[in-house]
Amino acid sequence: MSRTYYKLPLVWIKLQKTGLNVEVDRILEIACVITDGKLRKLVEGPDLVIHQTKDCVDEVGEQSQDHHVRNGEARH
Incomplete structure (x- = not known):
């Protein structure tokens, strides 16, 4: 089977957010x-942490909190 590869570089961007709702949740890291x-x-890189207020971080959903704790990115 023949494969076709892109000739140009690919840029991959990952966001860590306060939740999964794109309309209200905020970006924590890019x-x-x-x-x-x-x-x-x-x-x-780069890997950038985006400053958010304490109130914003305190409102992070339980699912996102558990994810960040499991990855060592946050503590309960």
Whole structure:
């Protein structure tokens, strides 16, 4: 089976948010990776933490809190 690869680099962006609702939840962190067309990592970063108020962070949904605790990104 023949494969077709992209000729240009691909930019992958990951967001950590306070929840899953795109209309109300806020971004906590943005990370970026650039790969070639065969998905080999070329560049990693930046990884930026976005400042949010304590009230905003305190309102993070339970599902998101559990996810961040499991990944070592937060504590209960």
